[in-house]
Amino acid sequence: MTKGEPRPFDFREIAALDDTAILLRDWVAKSSSFFSEFWDEMTGFSAQLSMGIVSTESYGKALEAVSKESLYTVADFEGQMSMLLYADASEYQVIVSEVLGIDRPEGDRDLSPVEQSLAEMFITELGDALCEGWMGAQKINIETSPIAKDPRKTRLYRSKDLMTQTMIEVTLKEGKAKLNLLMPKQPTCDLLDTLVDSRSAVESAKPSERLIASLPIDVTAVVGTAKIPMLDLTSLQPGQLIKLDQRIDQPIIAYVDDRPFYKCWPGRSGNTQSIEISCCLDERANGEVQ
Known part of the structure; x- marks a missing residue:
């Protein structure tokens, strides 16, 4: 085929653009935060899940x-369908090495019994994260089998059956691991169609209590303020003191979203500055004690 000559269109390429691919990416993206929570408890570091090309x-x-x-x-998705996950041993070694806090071994070798046990724990937690991240109205349950060698021996489907083929990439502190996925195309589409149906049936989705509780809120404690003439401000030198309008025998104010929320006393906890809440303020009473 010469340069500029049109090539036949491969309809398999459109799989990366259809609704199935979009829903799969959304699913994995939502599941990523749940997996990262587990990984942080295991290693002290965050992790991220992302999906590769879908075909x-x-x-x-x-x-x-x-x-x-x-x-x-x-x-196994509760008997609805089975998904095949496979990868080289080197991909699992990236994962278990970070759990163990050791350098990744050089060269190709089989997983040790300890490494295989950790790899199976990882697969179980990955399945749990996908369950937590499921966006349908009904919960799903995923059961995973023990890790075995040579996925070519599996007889999950007929050779001619169409499959949705993709990959989950796990980004860790020390590297990335890639897990290949094979899912039956029609059952996968049917399962994901329930997401579309449930979304159209619900007028407005309410955020989960767990999500609301985890939202970060800024709390700002103001030690005091001062008004300085511009001339004095330009002549300030290191070591000079600025007198604030806050008395040392009175509590300072802590603000939440720019609203006075607490009276508190400054202090420290270990090597970190901290505040001790004295009382809550009722903003409707203009800062008076509730």
Whole structure:
């Protein structure tokens, strides 16, 4: 084919643009925060889930390029469908090395029993995060099988069955790990269609109490203020003192969203400055004690 000559359109490429791909990306993006919470508890670092390119391929064709040394697990969606997750051992070593706090081993080798146990724990928590991030009205449950070698041996579907093929990328502090996914195309579309149906049936979605409770709110404690002539301001030098309008025997005011909210006393906790709440303020009473 010469340069500039039109090429036949591969209809499998449109899979990356259809509703299924969009809903899958939204699902993984929402699940990422739940997985990051688990990862932070395990390692002290955050993690992020993202989805790669989405395409359509037959089951047999998709597995032709997979190495027999690859590791796989089967995720069952409450009997509705099964999803095949597979990756090289080196991808799992990125994950377990961060859990153990050690450098990633060099060269290709099998997972040790301890590493495989940690990898299976990771897969279980990934499934739990996907359950938490599910955007449908009804909850789903995902059960994962133990990790085994050579996904080509699986007989989940017929060789000619069309599959949705994609990848979940796990971004960690020390690197990235990639897990390949194969999902039956029609059952996946049917499952994701329930999201569209539930969204259209609900007029307005209410945020979860867990989400509301985790929203950050700025609290600002004002030690005091001062008015300085411009001439004096330009001549200030390090070491000079500025007298504030706040007496040391009176509590300072802490503001929430620019509104006076607490009376408090300044202090410290370890090496960190802190405040001790003295009383709450009722803004409707113009700053008087509630």
